[in-house]
Amino acid sequence: MSAVITQQKVDIRKAKPEAVQAFLAEIGEKAFRAKQIQEWLWKKSAHSFEEMTNLSKKTRELLEEHFVVLPVKVKEQQLSKDRTIKSMFQLHDGHAVEGVLIPTTSRMTACVSSQVGCSLSCKFCATGYMERKRNLDAAEIYDQVVLINRQAEKNYQIPLSNIVYMGMGEPLLNYQNVLDSIEHITSPEGLNMSPKRITVSTAGIAKMIKKLGDDQVKFNLALSLHAANDQKRDQIMPINESNTLEALREALQYFYDKTESMITFEYILFYDFNDTLEDARELWEFSKQVPSKINIIEYNPIKEADFKNTEADRLSQFAAYLEKKGVIVNVRRSRGKDIDAACGQLAIKKK
CATH class of the missing domain: 3.20.20.70 (Aldolase class I)
Structure with a gap:
């Protein structure tokens, strides 16, 4: 298993943008997806990966496996x-x-x-x-x-x-x-x-x-x-x-x-x-x-x-x-x- 993908789920809103970019590169996603994820989190206030509808279902599932959103x-x-x-x-x-x-x-x-x-x-x-x-x-x-x-x-x-x-x-x-x-x-x-x-x-x-x-x-x-x-x-x-x-x-x-x-x-x-x-x-x-x-x-x-x-x-x-x-x-x-x-x-x- 690589250094980027780990078993421990990471709070994605605390993750450094570079870490998210590295994860996306590792799963074969384009770099611009990182910006889309940031927009979902901070502009649209998304509280789940399922809401991120401009990402593929597979990408959303992989994000769900390795990251977590902890909403108030x-x-x-x-x-x-x-x-x-x-x-x-x-x-x-x-x-x-x-x-x-x-x-x-x-x-x-x-x-x-x-x-x-x-x-x-x-x-x-x-x-x-x-x-x-x-x-x-x-x-x-x-x-x-x-x-x-x-x-x-x-x-x-x-x-x-x-x-x-x-x-x-x-x-x-x-x-x-x-x-x-x-x-x-x-x-x-x-x-x-x-x-x-x-x-x-x-x-x-x-x-x-x-x-x-x-x-x-x-x-x-x-x-x-x-x-x-x-x-x-x-x-x-x-x-x-x-x-x-x-x-x-x-x-x-x-x-x-x-x-x-x-x-x-x-x-x-x-x-x-x-x-x-x-x-x-x-x-x-x-x-x-x-x-x-x-x-x-x-x-x-x-x-x-x-x-x-x-x-x-x-x-x-x-x-x-x-x-x-x-x-x-x-x-x-x-x-x-x-x-x-x-x-x-x-x-x-x-x-």
């Missing part, structure tokens, strides 16, 4: 009263992650996960109370986008307009798979979405933010800040102890210098913790270091923590202070709270 499947689906759809996605090894379709009047957004669980233990986030089991591979992230897009088209007759990497896990701790998934989503040989409609959100891994700059990525970057002084941020985000605000400031400046891409700061207002005008001043001081905008996010309670959402008048004063300073401020209202689909609520419940 929707295990459970919940519909919120505000039309948000949360899905539990079943992975091939029995693990599960959650993703969300968020429909509004102006956009259809997919919120996707990048890890099974999370290792960062942010105190206000349900996923942070889960153990990190493993990273998702690029195809598993890509499949979430495909499945959520199908939900958008089926339920609302509108395709996805935006993708946010804000589900379970820290995307920058799964760096290469996240970037590879975005390549398949944005490539003309893939889903052909604009990278400017994709936002990757990080809790703040300074060296990886710099790497994004070195790689000159075209997608948007959001930083989950939630406090603009180290003492408060340490309390709610343990990652801050090794990635201080000063380190993040330097990394964001480096990222902007390399990409000229505006940063989004995400800031949850917790009652009596980070919702004073002094907190707003600190946030303004931090945010003005780079061209940026601020998304103020409603807190969504979880049973593991006892934080409370700020009061409406405090939120108004906080936002007004920033706007007077010339900051672009968006107040984001939560979607899907009634089905635990809102920001910070994603977690696989133990049965």
Whole structure:
């Protein structure tokens, strides 16, 4: 038996294109078939070789013998009263992650996960109370986008307009798979979405933010800040102890210098913790270091923590202070709270 054809089935979406080309050459197929297979996998989102109808039956059978496609499947689906759809996605090894379709009047957004669980233990986030089991591979992230897009088209007759990497896990701790998934989503040989409609959100891994700059990525970057002084941020985000605000400031400046891409700061207002005008001043001081905008996010309670959402008048004063300073401020209202689909609520419940 040759080095190319083995008994062990290979995940074809993880196989290098050269390996697929070598396999096709060995079975006497033309080289251009490799491009057709890639198109089936990433442009047409095929989940079986049987679907690849421009390949001969014999070729499809040989592919089936030596390769495998490991698709993500929707295990459970919940519909919120505000039309948000949360899905539990079943992975091939029995693990599960959650993703969300968020429909509004102006956009259809997919919120996707990048890890099974999370290792960062942010105190206000349900996923942070889960153990990190493993990273998702690029195809598993890509499949979430495909499945959520199908939900958008089926339920609302509108395709996805935006993708946010804000589900379970820290995307920058799964760096290469996240970037590879975005390549398949944005490539003309893939889903052909604009990278400017994709936002990757990080809790703040300074060296990886710099790497994004070195790689000159075209997608948007959001930083989950939630406090603009180290003492408060340490309390709610343990990652801050090794990635201080000063380190993040330097990394964001480096990222902007390399990409000229505006940063989004995400800031949850917790009652009596980070919702004073002094907190707003600190946030303004931090945010003005780079061209940026601020998304103020409603807190969504979880049973593991006892934080409370700020009061409406405090939120108004906080936002007004920033706007007077010339900051672009968006107040984001939560979607899907009634089905635990809102920001910070994603977690696989133990049965």
